[in-house]
Amino acid sequence: MNIRELARRSGVSTATVSRALNDRAEVSEATRAKIRRLASELGYAPNEPARTLVRRRSDTIGLVWDSGQEALGQHNPFLLGLLSAVRTALSDADYHLMLLTTPSAEDQDGAHLQAVQRHNLEGVIVLTTPPDDRCLRVLADSTVPCAGIDTAFTGPRTVRVSSDNAAGAEAAVQHLYELGHRRIATVTGPLHLPPAAERLAGYLRACTRLGLSVPPEYVTEGDFFLASGEAAGKRLLAIPDRPTAIFAAGDQMAIGAIHAAADAGLAVPRDLAVVGFDDIDAAALVRPALSTVAQDQRGLGVAAVEALRGLIDATAVDTVQAQPRIIPTRLLIRGSSRPGV
Amino acid sequence: MNIRELARRSGVSTATVSRALNDRAEVSEATRAKIRRLASELGYAPNEPARTLVRRRSDTIGLVWDSGQEALGQHNPFLLGLLSAVRTALSDADYHLMLLTTPSAEDQDGAHLQAVQRHNLEGVIVLTTPPDDRCLRVLADSTVPCAGIDTAFTGPRTVRVSSDNAAGAEAAVQHLYELGHRRIATVTGPLHLPPAAERLAGYLRACTRLGLSVPPEYVTEGDFFLASGEAAGKRLLAIPDRPTAIFAAGDQMAIGAIHAAADAGLAVPRDLAVVGFDDIDAAALVRPALSTVAQDQRGLGVAAVEALRGLIDATAVDTVQAQPRIIPTRLLIRGSSRPGV
DNA sequence: CCGATTGCCGTAAACGTTTCCGATCGGCGG
DNA sequence: CCGCCGATCGGAAACGTTTACGGCAATCGG
Known part of the structure; x- marks a missing residue:
């Protein structure tokens, strides 16, 4: 027919x-x-192929995530929510969605760019990918419209959308302060990653604003995984003037810190309050349930497609560097910070 | 060019x-x-659209998951792994991947089927979707090749691939038996879902094989979520001749059961051993870490594309109902069952 | 030496749409 | 009555491939 x-x-x-x-x-x-x-x-x-052939546009955008190595478990938990949000946002905007795969072979740089021109993709959304991906560099350097969620790369037609990491961290510290805590430590992510750096900045800003002193040993670095949080917790709790609260830049590390507290015979939240970041599934499953800074996955998704549409519709003239879109976070207060919950 | x-x-x-x-x-x-x-x-x-136009095949397959409502948290955790596995398996087979969206509107049955013929999709992979989806029914009833992972629907050109739920459950019970447990209870998922029913069957088979008596109150139903596991645990622990071990058909419920044990002043695994199913992320994060039956996501993914290719390449003649593919599971022994881990 | 075969390549017709350019027709003002 | 205009439609040319078909050498067997 x-x-x-x-x-x-x-x-x-x-x-x-x-x-x-x-x-x-x-x-x-x-x-x-x-x-x-x-x-x-x-x-x-x-027949869509016939349509795109003659119209020279496909109403399709590409999606790339996870860039080869599956590691970097920091994102994994809410990646699915993000994916889901992006999918519905795109379909609401009458776009089709094609999943791109980063090749394993070395010589396959430009695979994404190739895929874009092969399929007449109108833009690409990138999910939480480390910035040092060569395949992605090629893409970002091209004129293909790109929206990156929670990732850092720049290019001629690129826009970044991310959570307000700094404000989120600040809110977490503020929350702990209001609970009466004055000795608040933090365990950060790898500081070369923008989200980790921003969360640290927010922590520091809150501390200075609230007049809290931050001894250097109160800031310790992790890698977003469980074990690093446990180790960091152990270090922090061994400090003579030990903190009464910990803000961890990731939920897995926060849970690790709680484990460390348990090992030290400390009760959470009575002896040590803990707040994490991300609101991964496990946050609601552990005991005590983890207070955390939740990211607005749906908001990130719709902002990304909105920004991408902006880039697509933009005439070649107004290629002023697109403003990054910052999505507010939401503090989820649960048992790991507030007693009696 | x-x-x-x-x-x-x-x-x-x-x-x-x-x-x-x-x-x-x-x-x-x-x-x-x-x-x-x-x-x-x-x-x-x-130019791929031009190629598919003239060759009348697109080398593209569709992917649908999650069927509208995001509920059914049972799958959610490992859906991402499954997705990833399917993606790489497909790209290894030189297929492209298009994400399909189930419409929110009522009158939009046949949306998937429409998408298939619009884009010349050669087949569809369905991830963990409840069988009562009308949009999916239309698809399954058509002649479009469909491979469903961990879902139950049948149709003229449909193949089901799933984990060996029964054997997995059996292995879990066997494991508990070997640890010395003789009073082993279970909390099931909604029994109208095939995976839940199969896991219960495996539990029962193991019990009869091992000569364990199963009083009716040892079998209690949950909904795969945390709260239902906690409630089920409470019920089971209130039984006069209370079980010393619990096999839960889902990790969230298993964690809930552990919470119930803690509330009852019981130590896990000393006073109560718990084994779950699925190996969601949180399983490794809780304390004690959760013993569980892990599904082989990668195996499921490659089996699905393999089966799908079989359906695609099949001549119209040999449409004998395709044999379901059953993928073995792997028992992960952690602290919630074995003491001293 | 001749006909048939083989290897290599070009011409052109599809594939299913969209869209430019006219064509037709009725109505309208002058 | 004439010319014009708007509304509605049809013819046909694209879009970028693949592939059936045919052609032209060179090779080969006898």
Whole structure:
């Protein structure tokens, strides 16, 4: 069932059918209705490859995540939510979605760029990928519109959307302060990653604003994984003037810190309050449940497609570097910080 | 840069270029090499829409997951791993991947089927979706090749791949038996879901094989979520002749059972051993770490694309109902069952 | 030496759309 | 009545590939 067949049965030309189904004006309401009815009766669906061939646009955008190595478990937990959010946001905007795969081979740089031009993709959304991906560099350096969620790369037509890491961290510290804590330590992520650095900055800003002293040993670095949080907790709790609260830049590390407290015979939150970041699934499952700074996955998703559409529709003229979109976070207060919950 | 341009620069016809790049035999090695070199120099990439238009196949398969409502948290945790596995398996088989979206509107049944014929998709992989999805029913009833991972629906060209739920449950019970437990209870998932039913069957089979008595109150139903596991645990521990071990058909419920034990003043695993199912991320983060039956996500992924390719390549003749593919599981022994870990 | 075969390549027709360019027709003002 | 205009439609040319078909050498067997 193609457009010619449908045209024949409707007694009109293919041009008219096309116009009718695409809501063009130069068609009478009567014939439009007749064609519509016949189309749905016959189960006609236009052939997208043919459409993109002639229109030279595919209404499809590409999605890349996870860049080869699956490691970097920091993101993994909410990647799925992000993916889901992006998917629905895109389909609401009448875009199709194609998943791109980063090749394992070395010589395959430009694979993403190739995929984009092969399929006439109109843009690409990148999820939480480390910035040192060569395949991605090629893409970002090209003129392909790119929106990166929670990732850091720049390029001619690139926009970054991320959570307000600094403000989130600040809110966490503020929360601990209001609970009465004055000795608040932090365990950070790898500081070369922008989110980790921003969360540390927020922590520091809050401390100075609240007049809290931050001895250098109160700031210790982790790698976003469980074990590093446990080790960091052990270090922090061994300090003579030990902190009464810990803000961890990631939930896994926060849970690790709680383990360290348990090993030291300390009760959470009575002897030590802990706040994490991300709100991974496990945060609600551990005991005590983890207070954490939740990212707005849906918000990130819709902001990304919105920003991407901006880049796509932009005329070549106004290629001022697109402003990054910052999405607010939400503090989730649970048992690991507030007593009696 | 299209094939005509490349042909012009190579001094041959477009037919020859096409043959050269598609590894057809009727081209001399010399010209093939020249064309290859020129193509990569000029950054030529064939236009896929045009190819699919004329070849009438797209080398693309569709992926649908999560069927509208995001609920059913049972799967959520390892859905991401599954997705990743499917993606790499497909790209290894030189397929492209398109994400399908289930529409929110009611009248949009057949949306998936429409998408398939619009884009010339050659098959669809369905991830962990409840069988009562109308949009999916339409798809399964059609002649579109479908592979469903961990889901139950049948249709003319449909194949099911799932973990060996029964054997996994059996192994879990066996493990508890070997640790000396004789009073082993279970908390199941919603029994209308095939995985839940199969896990219960495995539990029962193991018990009869090992000569364990199963009082009816030892079998209690949950909904795969945390709270239901906690409630189930509370019920089980209130039994006069209370079980010393619990096999839960899902990790969240297992963790809930552990919470119930803690509330009852029981130590895990000393007073109560717990084994879960799925190996979600949180399983390794809780304390004690959760023993669980891990699903082989990668195995499920490759089996699904393999099965799907089988369906695609099958001539219309041999449409004997495809055999379901059963993927073995792996028992992960951690602190919640074995003391001293 | 001749007909048939083989290897290599070009011409052109598809594939299913969209859209430019006209054509037709009725109505309208002058 | 004439010319013009707007509304509605059809014809046909694209879009970038693949592939059936045919052609032209060179080779080969006899």
